[in-house]
Each structure stands twice: as C-alpha cells, then as structure tokens.
Amino acid sequence: MIEDGSARPADAEPYAALASVYDAVMEHVDYVHWAEYILSLIRTYRPDARDVLELGCGTGSLAVELTTLASYRYMATDASPAMIEVARRKMTIHGARVQCQVADFRDLTLEDQFDIALLLYDGINYLLSETEIRRMLSGARRHLRRGGIFIFDQSTPANSLNNVESFADSGESEEGFFARKSRFDEETNLHHTTFDISLRNGEFHEHHVQRAYAVDEMCALIGPADWDVIATLDGFSREPATGSSERVHWILEAV
Numbered sequence: 332m333i334e335d336g337s338a339r340p341a342d343a344e345p346y347a348a349l350a351s352v353y354d355a356v357m358e359h360v361d362y363v364h365w366a367e368y369i370l371s372l373i374r375t376y377r378p379d380a381r382d383v384l385e386l387g388c389g390t391g392s393l394a395v396e397l398t399t400l401a402s403y404r405y406m407a408t409d410a411s412p413a414m415i416e417v418a419r420r421k422m423t424i425h426g427a428r429v430q431c432q433v434a435d436f437r438d439l440t441l442e443d444q445f446d447i448a449l450l451l452y453d454g455i456n457y458l459l460s461e462t463e464i465r466r467m468l469s470g471a472r473r474h475l476r477r478g479g480i481f482i483f484d485q486s487t488p489a490n491s492l493n494n495v496e497s498f499a500d501s502g503e504s505e506e507g508f509f510a511r512k513s514r515f516d517e518e519t520n521l522h523h524t525t526f527d528i529s530l531r532n533g534e535f536h537e538h539h540v541q542r543a544y545a546v547d548e549m550c551a552l553i554g555p556a557d558w559d560v561i562a563t564l565d566g567f568s569r570e571p572a573t574g575s576s577e578r579v580h581w582i583l584e585a586v
C-alpha cells in the first residue's frame with residue numbers, strides 16, 4: 332500500500348495489461364485506409380500472392396480489414412499472449428478466417444512459408460539493437476518463398492522529434508482506462524513510453540522502450556544476399572522516403 336492507502340500499480344510486461352485497452356489507444360487509427368494502402372502495395376509488387384504472415388499483429392485489427400478486402404490465407408502472430416487472446420476474440424466476432432499464434436519475431440520458427448510478410452505500426456521499433464533487427468530480418472526471409480515480399484514500416488527520429496518529444500494522453504473503453512506519457516531521448520534515439528492502466532482486476536504500470544532508426548541505418552542492416560530493396564516509401568504514399576519522413580514503408584523482395 333502507498334501512503335494514501337491505495338495499492339501500488341503492479342509492473343507488467345509490455346502489452347500484458349495494455350492489451351485490454353489497446354483498441355482504445357489506437358482509436359485514432361483508420362485501419363480500413365491502412366489495409367487499402369497495404370493491399371495496393373501487395374497488388375503492385377506481388378499480385379499473385381495467396382498467403383500473408385503478419386508479425387507483431389497486435390489485436391489483429393489490420394488482419395480483420397485486410398481479409399475483408401481480399402481472401403488470403405492469413406496467419407497473424409505477436410509475442411504477447413494477451414494481445415493474441417484479444418486478436419482471437421476479434422476474429423471470432425468478425426468471422427475472420429485468420430489463424431492467430433504467439434510468436435516472437437526475433438526468433439521465428441513457424442512451419443510454413445508465405446508470399447507476403449507484414450510488420451506494421453512501429454513493431455520493428457521495439458528492436459533495440461542491430462543484432463535483433465538482423466535476427467528478425469533473417470526470420471522473415473526464412474518464412475517467405477523466393478520472390479516473396481516483406482512490407483514493414485518504421486518510425487524515424489523525425490517522427491519522435493516532431494510529435495512525441497514530450498507527449499501525454501489518456502483514454503478509456505469498457506475494459507478500463509489508460510494514461511500514457513512519452514519522452515524521446517535524442518542522444519540515444521530511444522523513445523520511452525509509460526502506460527498507467529486501470530482494469531477491473533487491478534492497476535498496472537508498463538514501460539515500453541522503442542528505438543527510432545534513420546533510413547540509412549536501417550538500409551545498412553538489410554543483407555543483399557537475402558533481400559532486394561524494391562522501395563522505401565514516405566509513409567502511406569507512393570513517394571520515395573526522404574530524410575524528413577516520419578514513417579517509412581519498406582518493400583523488400585526475398586532473393
């Protein structure tokens with residue numbers, strides 16, 4: 332108990348408690364528009380694609396919208412069991428034919444290969460070292476057929492500097508309440524976000540750390556033996572990424 336008699340929030344692993352209110356955190360995101368953009372990229376770069384592997388799928392909102400727009404065999408994966416539990420419930424509610432599975436994208440060992448791999452909305456920014464990025468990239472390569480396409484996005488230092496240097500918000504849903512604070516450390520390019528989350532079963536505190544990568548830094552990590560870089564796009568556009576892009580969509584082809 333703390334001095335006023337209330338219980339101290341329990342420290343939770345990232346997304347363990349947040350999963351319950353994650354869709355409220357993402358309320359501002361237009362997943363339909365987002366799915367249309369990703370589908371247009373798939374139809375440009377791999378029009379004959381039959382199956383999709385999503386990494387870091389969260390609560391599966393993109394998977395629901397993408398499989399509504401097009402009929403792919405779709406596997407949605409995330410390291411957080413709590414996020415996958417919410418995603419599974421969402422697939423049932425929407426009648427979406429999406430297989431949801433817990434999997435860490437630093438160490439992917441699924442049985443299947445796919446035509447398309449996706450990793451979107453800052454999932455890659457949770458990888459704090461170059462070694463982890465390389466492990467994720469080689470896992471993605473192993474799970475794509477030759478000629479398969481990997482589409483991922485990344486948040487850049489420009490995004491953190493322009494939008495999140497010191498940021499706070501809050502929100503709620505039927506499941507509970509969250510309050511978020513973010514801070515960006517320009518020296519390390521690390522972006523710290525804390526969530527205080529209030530659920531029916533208690534109060535929780537999560538600390539998330541993400542690293543903002545410049546396009547050049549990311550480019551240096553993409554091995555030419557595994558990948559052809561097809562495009563780096565300024566987020567949600569068909570224009571090439573520039574030094575001031577806040578979000579960059581990468582299109583890689585598995586060689």
Ligand SMILES: C[S@@+](CC[C@H](N)C(=O)[O-])C[C@H]1O[C@@H](n2cnc3c(N)ncnc32)[C@H](O)[C@@H]1O
Pocket residue numbers: 346357386387388389390391392393408409410411414434435436437450451452453454457
């Ligand atoms: C900002 S959320 C984005 C979720 C989803 N892509 C979306 O757009 O709503 C980042 C997600 O990446 C997942 N994640 C972080 N590190 C991961 C890892 N090493 N392996 C798999 N998933 C991871 C988190 O659990 C979380 O669901």
